Amino acid sequence: MLVVFLFLAAGRVFAQDHGDAIVTGSIGDARTLVPILASDTSSSEITGMIFNGLVKYDKNINLVGDLAERWDIEDGGLTIIFHLRKNVSWQDGHPFTARDVEYTYYKLIDPAVRTPYSGDFERVKSLQVLDDHTVKVTYGEPFSPGLSSWGMPIMPRHILEKEDLNKTDFSRHPVGTGPYVFKSWKTQEKIELVANKNYFEGEPYISRYIYRVIPDESTLFLELQTEGVDSTGLSPLQYLRQTDTPFLKERYRKFRLPSFGFTYLGYNLNNEKFKDIRVRQALNYAVDKGEIVRIVLLGLGRPSTGPFVPDSWAYNKDVESSQYDPEKAKDLLKEAGWQDLDNDGILEKGGARFEFTIITNQGNEERLKSAQIIQRRLKEVGVNVKIKVLEWSVFLSEYIDKRKFDTVLLGWALARDPDCFDIFHSSKTKEGEFNFVGYSNAQVDKLLDEGRRTFDQQERAGIYRKIHELIYADQPYMFLFVGESLSILHRRFQGVEPAPIGIGYNFIKWYVPSSKQKYKK
Amino acid sequence: MIAYILKRLLGIIPMLIGITLISFLVIHLAPGKPTTIQQALNPKVSLEVRDRLEKLYGLDKPLPVQYFNWLNRFIRFDFGRSFADDRPVTEKILERIPLTLVINIISLFLIFLLAIPIGVKSAVRPGGLFDKSSTAFVFIFFALPGFWLALILMNWLGVQLRLLPVSGIKSLDFEYLGFWGKLMDQAWHLVLPIFVSCVGGLAGLSRYMRQNMMEALEQPYIYTARAKGLSENKVVYKHALRNALLPVVTILGLSIPGLLGGSVIFESLFALPGIGRLFYEAVMMRDYPLIMAELVIGAALTLLGSLMADIGYACVDPRIRYKKQ
Numbered sequence: 111m112l113v114v115f116l117f118l119a120a121g122r123v124f125a126q127d128h129g130d131a132i133v134t135g136s137i138g139d140a141r142t143l144v145p146i147l148a149s150d151t152s153s154s155e156i157t158g159m160i161f162n163g164l165v166k167y168d169k170n171i172n173l174v175g176d177l178a179e180r181w182d183i184e185d186g187g188l189t190i191i192f193h194l195r196k197n198v199s200w201q202d203g204h205p206f207t208a209r210d211v212e213y214t215y216y217k218l219i220d221p222a223v224r225t226p227y228s229g230d231f232e233r234v235k236s237l238q239v240l241d242d243h244t245v246k247v248t249y250g251e252p253f254s255p256g257l258s259s260w261g262m263p264i265m266p267r268h269i270l271e272k273e274d275l276n277k278t279d280f281s282r283h284p285v286g287t288g289p290y291v292f293k294s295w296k297t298q299e300k301i302e303l304v305a306n307k308n309y310f311e312g313e314p315y316i317s318r319y320i321y322r323v324i325p326d327e328s329t330l331f332l333e334l335q336t337e338g339v340d341s342t343g344l345s346p347l348q349y350l351r352q353t354d355t356p357f358l359k360e361r362y363r364k365f366r367l368p369s370f371g372f373t374y375l376g377y378n379l380n381n382e383k384f385k386d387i388r389v390r391q392a393l394n395y396a397v398d399k400g401e402i403v404r405i406v407l408l409g410l411g412r413p414s415t416g417p418f419v420p421d422s423w424a425y426n427k428d429v430e431s432s433q434y435d436p437e438k439a440k441d442l443l444k445e446a447g448w449q450d451l452d453n454d455g456i457l458e459k460g461g462a463r464f465e466f467t468i469i470t471n472q473g474n475e476e477r478l479k480s481a482q483i484i485q486r487r488l489k490e491v492g493v494n495v496k497i498k499v500l501e502w503s504v505f506l507s508e509y510i511d512k513r514k515f516d517t518v519l520l521g522w523a524l525a526r527d528p529d530c531f532d533i534f535h536s537s538k539t540k541e542g543e544f545n546f547v548g549y550s551n552a553q554v555d556k557l558l559d560e561g562r563r564t565f566d567q568q569e570r571a572g573i574y575r576k577i578h579e580l581i582y583a584d585q586p587y588m589f590l591f592v593g594e595s596l597s598i599l600h601r602r603f604q605g606v607e608p609a610p611i612g613i614g615y616n617f618i619k620w621y622v623p624s625s626k627q628k629y630k631k
Numbered sequence: 632m633i634a635y636i637l638k639r640l641l642g643i644i645p646m647l648i649g650i651t652l653i654s655f656l657v658i659h660l661a662p663g664k665p666t667t668i669q670q671a672l673n674p675k676v677s678l679e680v681r682d683r684l685e686k687l688y689g690l691d692k693p694l695p696v697q698y699f700n701w702l703n704r705f706i707r708f709d710f711g712r713s714f715a716d717d718r719p720v721t722e723k724i725l726e727r728i729p730l731t732l733v734i735n736i737i738s739l740f741l742i743f744l745l746a747i748p749i750g751v752k753s754a755v756r757p758g759g760l761f762d763k764s765s766t767a768f769v770f771i772f773f774a775l776p777g778f779w780l781a782l783i784l785m786n787w788l789g790v791q792l793r794l795l796p797v798s799g800i801k802s803l804d805f806e807y808l809g810f811w812g813k814l815m816d817q818a819w820h821l822v823l824p825i826f827v828s829c830v831g832g833l834a835g836l837s838r839y840m841r842q843n844m845m846e847a848l849e850q851p852y853i854y855t856a857r858a859k860g861l862s863e864n865k866v867v868y869k870h871a872l873r874n875a876l877l878p879v880v881t882i883l884g885l886s887i888p889g890l891l892g893g894s895v896i897f898e899s900l901f902a903l904p905g906i907g908r909l910f911y912e913a914v915m916m917r918d919y920p921l922i923m924a925e926l927v928i929g930a931a932l933t934l935l936g937s938l939m940a941d942i943g944y945a946c947v948d949p950r951i952r953y954k955k956q
Binding site: 142 | 675679680684723801901904915
């Protein structure tokens with residue numbers, strides 16, 4: 111039996127040919143390839159291929175070593191000691207050492223560097239290089255999300271030491287430790303990377319990675335039909351209907367995986383109407399989330415109940431989405447003093463009609479449609495809703511930051527770590543901060559603090575599941591849905607194994623049998 | 632003549648500064664800051680960090696100070712660095728100019744090449760078969776939404792017939808091609824974008840030409856020409872056409888600022904890295920230095936264009952030249 115397995119395994123290895131290229135279609139171009147300055151998805155996608163962090167997430171969303179072989183957590187979480195890999199070199203041949211980690215850290219906390227990521231690193235009290243391959247990080251107080259922040263790409267000290275990171279040419283000619291080496295970047299056209307022959311986990315099979323910028327979604331879709339791009343993201347409509355042609359079915363494979371983000375309706379809790387929890391519960395009963403998923407996402411998603419990735423260890427499966435129950439909603443509203451006295455179909459209390467506005471940002475059809483469904487369902491229980499769609503920057507600076515809204519329909523992208531301190535802690539309600547709904551619950555505050563101090567995943571799971579339960583009971587948000595990340599990939603790529611984290615995690619193991627290779631050069 | 636040109640050129644300077652002041656005020660009237668948009672709703676980016684970024688970009692200073700800092704750099708032809716990626720604004724604009732310029736010059740050339748004969752031919756026999764059919768033809772293309780036409784052609788010629796590339800300006804194996812191969816490859820990619828940007832422009836100019844030509848043909852000197860027995864060809868193409876072409880010189884001069892203007896819609900549809908999208912993205916991101924640079928370039932070219940139109944007019948029309956002297 112063992113022999114057979116070995117034989118099979120060996121057979122598979124032989125079939126994995128090097129060569130070919132993958133062409134990824136993207137709507138946006140990268141902005142900078144200095145990883146600690148990159149804040150948009152395109153830039154991060156490219157820097158993710160060129161650089162490594164000390165840690166990374168594996169296919170099941172657990173933290174594992176990347177440039178760090180392993181790490182020890184000491185002093186109850188105050189100290190993390192990273193043991194770095196010894197056989198790693200930069201793509202220019204220079205050896206990778208602890209000094210590079212030190213350099214990256216100092217740049218992250220340098221006030222003159224325009225990095226948006228300094229927050230997590232300012233909690234580090236000191237960073238000491240113990241030897242060439244050992245780094246000791248000490249925190250002022252235990253900070254468990256800090257561990258995952260070391261997934262930040264590490265930059266080469268020997269190249270950048272004398273450079274001004276904000277202005278360096280490195281942003282268009284990066285050198286990293288990662289599986290792909292930067293080759294060229296034609297602004298708004300394409301970025302090309304080639305396989306790193308000396309990558310510490312082995313040379314990737316696919317020789318070239320081409321990131322094509324096609325800013326228009328319809329064009330991107332037409333390119334798919336001429337095999338001009340090998341992979342790209344899809345909308346639910348494209349996934350279900352438009353990609354069902356024999357041509358695309360024969361040549362492409364589609365993937366649907368849970369997305370790391372959720373959409374919600376946030377209440378301004380400083381608004382008198384929404385201070386009463388019965389009102390928020392009533393509105394939650396009055397809206398059918400399943401219906402929103404069916405109509406807006408064409409069924410490709412599910413109702414959500416909390417701010418965590420479904421199926422992750424932090425997600426509390428016992429919190430159930432309330433059933434759609436308009437009668438119960440009406441009862442609760444009546445209990446809260448809202449009644450339709452003049453029979454115009456709209457509830458009143460103290461002479462004021464129950465009316466409010468949902469604001470959302472322009473250019474997101476899913477959000478607008480969800481708002482419209484909510485509008486209709488709330489009308490049925492006697493609440494009059496108006497919808498206002500605003501340009502993104504106006505939306506943020508004039509409405510969200512200044513708290514000038516009744517309710518807001520928005521989404522949060524979720525990090526792999528469940529820490530949601532910035533969104534729900536009562537200390538984060540200042541102008542420009544992210545608890546803009548003004549949520550405050552002493553117990554949740556305490557648990558959020560505790561979650562940040564605890565390193566043991568089992569223990570943290572307990573904390574975040576409790577937070578999940580408390581927040582759902584408080585309803586600062588009407589949690590609507592979690593979508594799916596939909597994508598399409600040419601069938602000639604082999605070795606693709608979808609996992610909770612997505613499909614890209616084992617990209618360096620993907621290959622195209624030489625008989626099917628398309629780009630020979 | 633030279634004194635006149637110098638005087639006009641000097642006059643441009645205060646006008647340009649006035650334009651920059653108004654532009655600066657207007658773009659700052661739009662709500663939203665570059666820092667909020669860049670780091671929008673990323674819970675990893677704290678309030679302190681955003682305040683610090685604002686300081687680093689100099690956005691915490693009062694508006695007049697910001698304007699004078701800008702003006703001070705501008706006088707030394709320094710447009711500053713883009714907020715989006717910290718690259719010099721000049722570099723970002725220069726790398727986009729060749730493509731935009733090539734497309735616009737070829738389109739402009741083709742538009743003139745086609746529209747003038749269409750206009751002339753229509754004017755010679757107004758209401759005739761050619762006049763009617765060409766009018767219908769140019770107006771149909773004028774009325775078709777450009778983006779729709781582009782998509783239909785991309786789908787038909789690109790996807791179904793596989794005759795032309797759908798988008799982009801180069802094939803992926805471009806760098807492995809020889810010189811002629813590269814040239815052909817780029818030409819091949821530009822067929823659709825240029826076709827689409829031309830057809831919409833035909834209507835305006837051909838109608839204008841037709842009108843000029845009809846007016847010219849009514850002039851007394853045409854009767855004289857005919858009366859002295861010149862052939863109809865000579866009458867139309869030598870006497871009438873030359874006069875009818877004069878106003879076209881003005882249009883040519885006024886087209887100069889347009890040469891560096893791109894269209895966001897075409898560029899997005901055809902995935903072309905042109906000026907239009909650069910400007911559009913700069914506006915959406917409140918990338919002030921880049922917006923200002925583009926506005927200044929646009930204003931300067933408009934002012935220069937109208938100057939050149941005047942000069943050009945004087946050159947081709949002796950009557951104006953003599954009047955000035």
